[in-house]
Amino acid sequence: MPRQYPDPLRRFCRFLTRPFRQGSAPQRRIIPRDEHDISRQDFSRAALHVLYGLKDAGFEAYLVGGCLRDILTGIKPKDFDVVTNAHPEEIERVFRGARIIGRRFRLVHVRFKGEVIEVATFRAVTGQEEDEDDRHSRRSAGGQILRDNVYGTIEEDALRRDFTCNALYYDIRDFSLHDFADSLRDIEHRTLRLIGDPEQRYREDPVRMIRAVRFAAKLDFSIDPATEEPLARLAPLLQQVPSARLFEEVLKLFLSGQGQRTFALLQKHHLFDALFPATAEALDDDDGASDLKLIHAAMRNTDRRLAQEKPVTPAFLFAVLLWPALRRRVSFYLGHGMPPLQAMNKAAGQVIADQVGIVAIPRRYSAVVREIWDLQSRLPRRAGNRAAALMEHPRFRAAYDFLLLREEAGEIKPGLGEWWTRFQEAGDEARDDMLAGLGRQDSGPQNAPRKRRRRRRRSGGGASDNYSGGGQDE
Template identity: 60%
Template structure:
C-alpha cells in the first residue's frame, strides 16, 4: 500500500477548531508555544469527517513523554508497552503520544527499543520517529489523519480521507504481520465497522478467522477493556454480529459460543441480543450501564449448561447454582478478566433468579429492598422475552412495583388463594413438638 502524502489546506477541508474541546486546544497550543510540533490525530478527525460528534481527542507530537510531562503540570506518563502522557483538565483527559518510528529490520538503531516475542507480538514500542513514520505504523487508514495546529492543514499520508468518504476500513501494511504484532487490531476492526457502519476491506477482513486464535496471547485484563468498548459504547448488537462474522467471539467467550451452538442456542442468542439492545437504548438516553449486567447475560447460558449435573447429584438449587457460577467465572477469566466488583454483582443477580418466585408474606417487600433487585428483575424479563422460562412472573413483579401498599397486600393474598407464592408459599406448617424439660 503506497500513497503520496497529501497536505490539505484549511480552505479545502471541513474541520474547524470550533469542533475541538477547550482542553484539546490548550494542549495543542501549549506544545506549539514550547516549540514542538502538535497535531490532533485519529478518531476525532475521522468522526468529524463522517458526520459524528467527536468525544475523545488525541494529540501527536515530536516532544518526548518527558518533555510533554514538563510542559503540563497536571500530566503523567503512563504505559510500559506504549508510553503516552495523560494531560488532565478537570474530568477530561487528553492523550498525548510521541511520533513512533517504523519497526524495520534494516534499521538497527530503530530496533533497539522494540521487543517482540517469536510470534511477532509487539511487547514494547517506544522508539521515536517522524510524523510520516507515525502515520504508517497506525492501525487503520481511517485513524491516520493529522490536523496541524500551526497552520490548520490536514495531513493525509495513507489515503485516509478517501477511505472515510468511501466508508471502508483498510489496515495499514501487511494484515498478517500487523495482526501478529497486536491481535487486538482484529477486535478494533470489528468495533469500528460496528460503530461507524463501515465495511471492512476484503484484504483486511479475510485473514481474521484464521488468525483469531492469536487473541489467546492477549492478557485477559486488556481483553476485558476491549469487550467493554464493544458492548458498552452504544453499538453492542452490531459489534456482536461483527465478532461472529469474523470468528472472534468464540475466542472471547468460548463456553458461551458452545452454548449458542447447542439445542437452546436460539433462546440464548435471543436473550443476548435483547440485553444488548436494552443496553444501547439506555446509553442513548444517557442512563448508566454496568459491565456486570451484560457479562451476567453472556455467562448465563454457561451456568445453565452446567446446572443439571449439580442438581442430579442431589445439591439444592441454590448450591448447585453457586457451583455452576463459580466454574463459569473461573473459566471465563482465563479469556477476559472480570473484576471482583462486577463478578459479585453478577452472582447476586443470578442467585436472585431463584428467589423472585418466592413472594409470600413479606418476602416480596424484602426482595425489593435488595440492592440488586432492579437488575435481577430486568434479567428476569429478558429470560421471559427470550423464551427460556414461561412468562408471567415478570408481569407480576411489574404490577407489584406499581401498586400502593393495599394493592400489594391484595396481590400477596391472591398468591395464597391460588396456591402460589413460590415453592414454599403453600407449605403446611408443622406442629412443634413440646420442648423437653431439663432435669431438675
C-alpha cells in the same frame, strides 16, 4: 567486516531501504484549510491548549486519529489525541500537571481544566531487525509487539497506525490535514482498511481484530476484504492478550452504543468464540435459540439506554453474556444428581473462574453478577413477607430486568415478570390481595435449566423492545 553504524543511523538506513507496507501510501497529501470541513471550533479547549503549547515551545503538534475521523463522519468526538516530535520528558517540561505513563507505549497525559489530553511522540516503523537491536522495542516469538518506544518521523508514525481512517493529522500551524494512507478516500467510501499486511498487523497486536469490529459497527463502515479475511483464522490469538486489557476492550465493544451490531459481527468473524468460549459453545446447543434472543434483546436495550444517556453497569452485561454458559453447567450438575442450590453455586463459581482467565472481570462486578443470577431462583418465591424483602435487595431491580429478558427470549413461560411489575406499582392493600391470590408457590421448576442437545450454529436473533433496562444502573 560490515560497516558498523551508530544505532540511529542504522535504523534510518534500514528505513530508507525497506519497502513501504502493502496497502499504504508513502506520499504525504496535504489538504489546505479551505478544502476540508474540520474547524478548530470542533476541538475542546484542552486540545487547543496542548496544540498551541507545543507549537509555541518550538515543536510540531498534530491532532490525530479518531477525533478527526469522528468529525468527518458526523460524530461528536469524545477524546482528542495529540502527536508531536517532542519526547515525553520534553512534553512534561512544557505543561504543568503533565505526567508520563505507560511502559509498553510511553505517553504523556496533560490535564487542563478537568480534561485529559493524551500526547504521544511520533513512533517509528519497527521491523524484526530493529527489535533485536534496540532495547526500547520488543516482540514475542509470534510477532506480537510487547514494547514500542522507538521514536521516529511523522511519516513513520502514520504508517504504523492501524486503520487508514485513523491516520489523518491536523496541523495547528496552518490548519491543514495531512493524509498518508488515502484516509479521506476510505472515510468517504466508509471502508475500514488496515494499513499494511493484515495478518502481520493482527499478529503484532491481536486487539486490532476487536477494534476492526468495533469501528465497523460504530461508524457503519464495511470491512475491506483483505482486512476481513484473517479475522476468523487468527481469532484464537486473542487468548494471548492479557485478560485485564481484554476487559477494557470488551467494555468498549458493548458500551459503544452499537452493541447489538457489534455482537453480530463478533459472531460472524468467530471473535466471540475466542472471548466467551463457554457461552459460544452453549449457543451451539439445541436450545440455544432462547439464549441468543436474550443476548440480542439485552444488547438492543443497552444501546437504547446509552442513546438516552442512562448509565449501564458492566455487571449486567456480563450476567447476560455468561448466562448461557451458566445454564449449561447447572444442567450438567443437575443431570448428575446434584441438588439445585449446590449446582447453581458450583456452576456460577466455575463459569466466572473460567471466564476471568480470558477476560478479567473485577470482583466488584463478578459479585453483582452472582447476585443477579441467585435472585432468579428467588423471584418466583413470593409468599408471605418474601416479596417485600426481595424488593429491598440492592440487586432486585437488575434481577427483575433480567427476569423480563428471560421471559421475552422464551427461556421461561411469561407471567412472573408481569406479576412483579404490578406488585411494584401497587399500593399496600393491592399487594396484600396479590399475595393472598398466589396459592401454592411455584418454587422454581420454570427456572431449572433444561438438558441441552447439540445443534448447528445459528446467527442473528430477535426480541421485542419492551425490556425496561432499569436495573443496569444498579
